[in-house]
Amino acid sequence: MREELPREFALIARHFRPLAGPGALDLEDDAAVLAPPTGRELVLAADAMVEGVHFLPGEAADLVGRKLLRVNLSDLAAMGATPLSYLMTLAAPADTPDTWFADFAAGLGQDQARYGIGLLGGDTTSTPGPLCLSLTILGHVAPGAAIRRRGARPGDAIWVTGTIGDGVLGLYALQGRLDDPSGVLAARYRLPEPRLGLNLAGIASAAMDISDGLVQEVQHLCRAGGLGAQIDAQAVPLSEAARAAGPQYLAACLSGGDDYELVMAVPPEREPALLAAGGAAGIALTRIGRFVPGADVSVRDAQGSPVELAVAGWSHFR
Amino acid sequence: MREELPREFALIARHFRPLAGPGALDLEDDAAVLAPPTGRELVLAADAMVEGVHFLPGEAADLVGRKLLRVNLSDLAAMGATPLSYLMTLAAPADTPDTWFADFAAGLGQDQARYGIGLLGGDTTSTPGPLCLSLTILGHVAPGAAIRRRGARPGDAIWVTGTIGDGVLGLYALQGRLDDPSGVLAARYRLPEPRLGLNLAGIASAAMDISDGLVQEVQHLCRAGGLGAQIDAQAVPLSEAARAAGPQYLAACLSGGDDYELVMAVPPEREPALLAAGGAAGIALTRIGRFVPGADVSVRDAQGSPVELAVAGWSHFR
Numbered sequence: 001m002r003e004e005l006p007r008e009f010a011l012i013a014r015h016f017r018p019l020a021g022p023g024a025l026d027l028e029d030d031a032a033v034l035a036p037p038t039g040r041e042l043v044l045a046a047d048a049m050v051e052g053v054h055f056l057p058g059e060a061a062d063l064v065g066r067k068l069l070r071v072n073l074s075d076l077a078a079m080g081a082t083p084l085s086y087l088m089t090l091a092a093p094a095d096t097p098d099t100w101f102a103d104f105a106a107g108l109g110q111d112q113a114r115y116g117i118g119l120l121g122g123d124t125t126s127t128p129g130p131l132c133l134s135l136t137i138l139g140h141v142a143p144g145a146a147i148r149r150r151g152a153r154p155g156d157a158i159w160v161t162g163t164i165g166d167g168v169l170g171l172y173a174l175q176g177r178l179d180d181p182s183g184v185l186a187a188r189y190r191l192p193e194p195r196l197g198l199n200l201a202g203i204a205s206a207a208m209d210i211s212d213g214l215v216q217e218v219q220h221l222c223r224a225g226g227l228g229a230q231i232d233a234q235a236v237p238l239s240e241a242a243r244a245a246g247p248q249y250l251a252a253c254l255s256g257g258d259d260y261e262l263v264m265a266v267p268p269e270r271e272p273a274l275l276a277a278g279g280a281a282g283i284a285l286t287r288i289g290r291f292v293p294g295a296d297v298s299v300r301d302a303q304g305s306p307v308e309l310a311v312a313g314w315s316h317f318r
Numbered sequence: 319m320r321e322e323l324p325r326e327f328a329l330i331a332r333h334f335r336p337l338a339g340p341g342a343l344d345l346e347d348d349a350a351v352l353a354p355p356t357g358r359e360l361v362l363a364a365d366a367m368v369e370g371v372h373f374l375p376g377e378a379a380d381l382v383g384r385k386l387l388r389v390n391l392s393d394l395a396a397m398g399a400t401p402l403s404y405l406m407t408l409a410a411p412a413d414t415p416d417t418w419f420a421d422f423a424a425g426l427g428q429d430q431a432r433y434g435i436g437l438l439g440g441d442t443t444s445t446p447g448p449l450c451l452s453l454t455i456l457g458h459v460a461p462g463a464a465i466r467r468r469g470a471r472p473g474d475a476i477w478v479t480g481t482i483g484d485g486v487l488g489l490y491a492l493q494g495r496l497d498d499p500s501g502v503l504a505a506r507y508r509l510p511e512p513r514l515g516l517n518l519a520g521i522a523s524a525a526m527d528i529s530d531g532l533v534q535e536v537q538h539l540c541r542a543g544g545l546g547a548q549i550d551a552q553a554v555p556l557s558e559a560a561r562a563a564g565p566q567y568l569a570a571c572l573s574g575g576d577d578y579e580l581v582m583a584v585p586p587e588r589e590p591a592l593l594a595a596g597g598a599a600g601i602a603l604t605r606i607g608r609f610v611p612g613a614d615v616s617v618r619d620a621q622g623s624p625v626e627l628a629v630a631g632w633s634h635f636r
Contacts, residue, residue: 006534006633023362025466028542030396030526031363031457033464036354044341044438045349046454048407050445078348089366089452094634120362126634127368129447134407136364136454139349146351148343208348216324224346315324 011098012124015105021085021118032120037084040140045075051130055190056174061100062107063190064133069111071211072137073194074260078209080147080200081139085120089134091127115196142201150224151206152265158229158289159204159274161195161261163239164214168256169249178249184241192260197281203270210259216313217263218289219297225265228294234302237286251307254299257314265291329416330442333423339403339436350439355402358458363393369448371634373508374492379418380425381508382451387429389529390455391512392578396527398465398518399457403438407452409445433514460519468542469524470583476547476607477522477592479513479579481557482532486574487567496567502559510578515599521588528577534631535581536607537615543583546612552620555604569625572617575632583609 012027020027023034036042049068051057069086076083088108092100112118120138170189173180180186200207206225210217214236218229233250242253266274271287278285299307330345338345341352354360367386369375387404394401406426410418430436438456488507491498498504518525524543528535532554536547551568560571584592589605596603617625 006629006631008633029464029467030393031361031399031455031464033397033459034360034362035461036360042352042354042360043349044352044405044456046405046407046439046452047441048409048443048450048452050409050443050447050450052446053409053444075348079351081349087362087364087454089364091366091368091371091450121364123365123452124634125366125368126371127447127450128370129368129445129450132366132368132409132445132447132450134364134366134441134452136405137349138362141351143353146347146349149347220327311324313324315326 008124011101015101016119019105019109019112019119021120023085024118024120027121034120037140041143041146043076043079043081043139043141043146044136045072046134046136047072047075048132048134050132059190061103065104065107066111066191068133068135069108070192070194071260072135073115073196074192074209074211076137076139077195078207078262079141080145081141083115083117083196084138084140085118086138087120087136088122091125091132094126145201147200147204147207149206149208149221152221152225152227152291153205153267154227154291154293156205156265156267156291157271157287158218158231158291159264159266159285159287160237161198161283161285163237163242164210164259164261165242165253165256166239167192167258167260168252169242169245171258178245180241182241184239189258192258194260195262195283198262198283199277200264203273203277204264204266206265207262210261210263212257213255213313214259214263215254215297215299215309219312221263221265222295222297228292228296229289230292231289231297231299233299233307235286235288251309255309255311255313326442329419333419334437337423337427337430337437339438341403342436342438345439352438355458359461359464361394361397361399361457361459361464362454363390364452364454365390365393366450366452368450377508379421383422383425384429384509386451386453387426388510388512389578390453391433391514392510392527392529394455394457395512395514396525396580397459398463399459401433401435401514402456402458403436404456405438405454406440409443409450412444463519465518465522465525467524467526467539470539470543470545470609471523471585472545472609472611474523474583474585474609475589475605476536476549476609477582477584477603477605478555479516479601479603481555481560482528482577482579483560483571483574484557485510485576485578486570487560487563489576496563498559500559502557507576510576512578513580513601516601517595518582521591521595522582522584524583525580528579528581530575531573531631532577532581533572533615533617533627537630539581539583540613540615546610546614547607548610549607549615549617551617551625553604553606555602569627573627573629573631
C-alpha cells in the first residue's frame, strides 16, 4: 500500500510548505523547533477570523490571508515587538477548491516577505460551517521593553497613529450602506496596515491597537491604568474619505472596529521624541486628548459638549 | 461614559483570566511576554477542533476544553518535549451561555493543573457556524533533542504506546453504531491521553503521534525517512473493549483516527532502553512491525496475507 498523499496533506505540501520558515522543519513534523532569539523576550498573541464576522463571505482569499497576518502583527506593533514567525490553523469547507488555497497562500507569502517572517506550523481541517482561521504570532522585544496597556498616568496625552474610522466605514461601503468613490475606505477594511516600526520604547507609557473601536480601547487603557480620559472628538484624525462621508458618521468612526491603528499614552515631555519616532517610521501621529484622574472616559465636541455614542466599541457577545 | 464591561471582555475576565499563567500579563494586554527557558529550544504546534468534526455536537464543554489541550499536548509528546504554556482562540455562537464558558474553562483548568501549564493568551470571537477552537501549544527540549518524523532506518522496529483503535470505535459507539457496555471506548474518544513523560531522547530514531490512523502515520514516517514498513496486524495492541467489538473492526482500528498514541522507530539494540523508559513512565509499549527498504507499507495478518484497508487514515479534504 503506497497511496497518493491524501488531499489534506497534498494541500499542505503544495501551498503551505513553501511558506515554511526557520524552525518549521518543512511542516513535516508534529511540531516546530525554534531556538529563541538570544537575550530577548518572546511576545505572543493569537487572533481568530471568521468568514461573515471578520471578513465578508466571498472575500478574495489572498486578502483573507494578508488580513489574518496583519491583525496579529498589529498586536505585536502595540507591544513594540519585532515580528518573528507564526503558526496558523485553518478550518475550511471540505469542498474548498485548490485555487482558494493557492490564493490564500500567495497572500500570506506576499506579506511574509513584507514583514520578514515565516510560517512555523499549524493545522488544516474541514468544517461544516464558515471559514474559521486562527493565527498565533511570535515576536520579540528587549527584556522589559514590551509596552503594556497599563502605565498611563494622568496628564499623559492620548495619541493615535494614522486615521480613525476608515475600517468601519469601509465595511459599510462594502455592504452598500455608504458611497466610497475612491475605494479608500473599503481598501482599509480589507487590508489593514499594522503600525510596526514605530519605536515607542521609552516614549509611550501605555499602548494598544484599535481593533474594536477607539473609545472602547481608551476605556481599556483607563481600566488597566486606573484612570479616566477626555477625548476631543474634533481632534480625532479622519481620512479625506471619512470626512466626505459626513458628520453623521463621526460616532461610527469613534466606536467602529477594524482600525488597527495604535492608541498610546505619552507624557508631554516625550512628545518631541514621539514625533521624531513617527517621522522616522513615516507614520502620522495625532494627539486626541488626555488621561485624567477618575474613571470616566468622556468624548467632547468642539463646543465642549458630550458626544453621545450608542456603544463604545465592538463586543462579540452581547 | 463608564460602561460595564461588554460581555466579550466580561467572559474573558470571569472564565479565562483565572487560567492565565506566567507571561500572560493577566490576559490584559494585546500579547503575552515570555522569557524563554534558558538553554532550551522551543517546540510549538497548533491544532484546531471543530464541533461536528473533532467532537460531537453537544459534547460536555469541560471535555471539549480538555480534549483541545490534550491533542496539542500529544504533539509535544511526539517530539519528546516538555509542556510550557498555550494560546487559544475560540469562535462560538453569540448566544453561547455563560455556563458553557464556565465548564469549558473548568476543563482547561483541570488539565492545566495536571500537565503543569498555563494559558498565555488568545482571542474569543463569535461565529455564525459551529464551535471552532484553535490551540497553540508551547513546549521545550534540550537543543537538538527533538524527535523528528524523519530518522527511521531499515531494521528499526515499529513500536506503539497504549492500545490502538479505541478512539475511532468510541466515536462509533457514541454514534450508536457499536455497543460499548463498559464505556471505555467512548471515554477514549472523548478524552485522549497524551503520552508525555516517555523519555525517548537517544532511544527513538523517529516518532509521531497517531491522530489520523496508524497505517497512515506509518506511511508518514516512511515518506519522511525514505523507506517502507511491514506492520504485523496481529501484533497491534487492542484493548479488551476493542477485541470484544469483533475482528470486523480490525481495519477501523488500523486506519481510524483519534488514538493519540505514539508510533516510533526504535533500533533493536535500544529496545531494552525503550522498555525501561516505558516502565518508568507507566506506559505500555508494543512492537508491531519493522521498517524495511523500499517505499511500501504492507499490513499482514497472522498467516502473512495482506490486510486490505479501504483507506490508510483520515483526511479532511478528499
